[in-house]
Amino acid sequence: MAGRRRVMLVVVAAGLLAAAASAGGSGGKSARFELLRLAPAASLADLARMDRERMAFISSRGRRRAAEIASAFAMPLSSGAYTGTGQYFVRFRVGTPAQPFLLVADTGSDLTWVKCHRHPAANNSNASTSVPAGSSPRRAFRPDKSRTWAPISCSSTTCKESLPFSLAACSTPSSPCAYDYRYKDGSAARGTVGTESATIALSGSAAKKAKLRDVVLGCTTAYNGQSFLASDGVLSLGYSNVSFASRAATRFGGRFSYCLVDHLAPRNATSYLTFGPNPALSSSAAPDAAASCSHAAAAGARQTPLLLNHRTHPFYAVTVRGVSVAGELLKIPRAVWDVEQGGGAILDSGTSLTVLAKPAYRAVVAALSKSLAELPRVAMDPFDYCYNWTSPSGRDVAVALPELAVHFAGSSRLEPPAKSYVIDAAPGVKCIGVQEGPWPGLSVIGNILQQEHLWEYDLNNRRLRFKRSRCTH
Numbered sequence: 001m002a003g004r005r006r007v008m009l010v011v012v013a014a015g016l017l018a019a020a021a022s023a024g025g026s027g028g029k030s031a032r033f034e035l036l037r038l039a040p041a042a043s044l045a046d047l048a049r050m051d052r053e054r055m056a057f058i059s060s061r062g063r064r065r066a067a068e069i070a071s072a073f074a075m076p077l078s079s080g081a082y083t084g085t086g087q088y089f090v091r092f093r094v095g096t097p098a099q100p101f102l103l104v105a106d107t108g109s110d111l112t113w114v115k116c117h118r119h120p121a122a123n124n125s126n127a128s129t130s131v132p133a134g135s136s137p138r139r140a141f142r143p144d145k146s147r148t149w150a151p152i153s154c155s156s157t158t159c160k161e162s163l164p165f166s167l168a169a170c171s172t173p174s175s176p177c178a179y180d181y182r183y184k185d186g187s188a189a190r191g192t193v194g195t196e197s198a199t200i201a202l203s204g205s206a207a208k209k210a211k212l213r214d215v216v217l218g219c220t221t222a223y224n225g226q227s228f229l230a231s232d233g234v235l236s237l238g239y240s241n242v243s244f245a246s247r248a249a250t251r252f253g254g255r256f257s258y259c260l261v262d263h264l265a266p267r268n269a270t271s272y273l274t275f276g277p278n279p280a281l282s283s284s285a286a287p288d289a290a291a292s293c294s295h296a297a298a299a300g301a302r303q304t305p306l307l308l309n310h311r312t313h314p315f316y317a318v319t320v321r322g323v324s325v326a327g328e329l330l331k332i333p334r335a336v337w338d339v340e341q342g343g344g345a346i347l348d349s350g351t352s353l354t355v356l357a358k359p360a361y362r363a364v365v366a367a368l369s370k371s372l373a374e375l376p377r378v379a380m381d382p383f384d385y386c387y388n389w390t391s392p393s394g395r396d397v398a399v400a401l402p403e404l405a406v407h408f409a410g411s412s413r414l415e416p417p418a419k420s421y422v423i424d425a426a427p428g429v430k431c432i433g434v435q436e437g438p439w440p441g442l443s444v445i446g447n448i449l450q451q452e453h454l455w456e457y458d459l460n461n462r463r464l465r466f467k468r469s470r471c472t473h
């Protein structure tokens, strides 16, 4: 244990402070990722619960090397709504020859993992049955079938110092480096870490494939709870030098971007997770684009500094200056947006509903509900403000929704479509789609509020760029 990094747990959404602080037991470190649901139609209450249960940990930040390479690659991204989750899934190919998986695209994670056979090297005829909880995965990674899988040993420096999620247990020096992610509801993902090659489709040159080597990959051999039944694992996009995002961004332009289709879009509506310059933000391909507002403006993108702060690691934090409704700036204490004062705001692709720390939540719902006061209220978990949107004539009522804007440092504003904050909760019912978070605490800009926008995380220049988009290509 000595020499291990200190690991702090952070609760992304409401309520679970310190819940997993000791979850790793004897020197173990644990993290909590988004929860996925098996049920084909998870309710918004379920989604909210999953959001609340979501946690991840923070480790000290590593220095990253950044090599600008004039190339990019993209991975298809789609809404997981068809599985009843509030997640976005990305297609990911790993191993040699490549094995395909569907992973949750998660900016709040620093470990990429896939479901895996338990005894990769031994007899594997019955190996797939080793995944417990009565579930047999649709797909499982077979390290024994990959020429490029390289286990990391538990005695290695990489295991002991570089992987913030590894367990201390090390029975023999050559034993594999193990991890154990715990979840408050008792679910967990366990396995061992190695490095692998991912197959990527380079952008530009028609359908050219390439390998990205030395990707840190967790081989999850056991999990319980229903959290991970809808996907094959998690693609880590967090700010950590072992995350996939960092690995890929280091090779491809120091940046990545994604466009989130409407969260209710069918599974065949795909957009892309792109590493390197994104053609839709074409001017950002210029080497010094980030330094210049005019370049970003030329591409129609807005930008704000990305705070890669050790306090919010591995999350992507931004400075919020305020929130306005119908053009009026709401009265919210500044501390709510200040990490140093117990507040702060992060963007998270793995949280569905936006969570606002109590004072911000109160101000936002007060302003929005005022303009909806004429509509009959209905009760619908987990929301406090839901409205019957069906008129006595049976038609949807036509109510002009006030515009909501999130103001960021650098005078940029996120102006989401109304459906991103007054959301369809049931047929004929709409709700103010934000959740109350504890104060003090972080506020989280969830993926529904991010939908129909292109988001670029420029790690080299510490800039977040965003732009309205239907994400159709």
Ligand SMILES: *[C@@H]1O[C@H](CO)[C@@H](O)[C@H](O)[C@H]1NC(C)=O
Binding pocket: 061, 062, 063, 161, 162, 216, 241, 242
């Ligand atoms: C991550 O950073 C640490 C130092 O902060 C370094 O020792 C380690 O080698 C890095 N790991 C990877 C996979 O780059």
Ligand SMILES: *[C@@H]1O[C@H](CO)[C@@H](O)[C@H](O)[C@H]1NC(C)=O
Binding pocket: 122, 123
């Ligand atoms: C693997 O399976 C073969 C036959 O299927 C058997 O002969 C052998 O003993 C098994 N090896 C192990 C390690 O279980």
Ligand SMILES: *[C@@H]1O[C@H](CO)[C@@H](O)[C@H](O)[C@H]1NC(C)=O
Binding pocket: 125, 126
């Ligand atoms: C493999 O599974 C089948 C069916 O579940 C079972 O009949 C068989 O005994 C198992 N074989 C081994 C080697 O465990």
Ligand SMILES: *[C@@H]1O[C@H](CO)[C@@H](O)[C@H](O)[C@H]1NC(C)=O
Binding pocket: 266, 268, 269
């Ligand atoms: C998706 O599927 C629906 C129905 O299955 C079809 O109507 C639609 O054209 C498809 N969209 C795309 C982009 O393929």
Ligand SMILES: *[C@@H]1O[C@H](CO)[C@@H](O)[C@H](O)[C@H]1NC(C)=O
Binding pocket: 378, 388, 389, 390, 391, 392, 393, 394, 428, 429
């Ligand atoms: C909404 O109002 C309509 C008409 O007044 C009514 O028929 C319907 O049952 C209401 N729906 C809910 C969910 O209360």
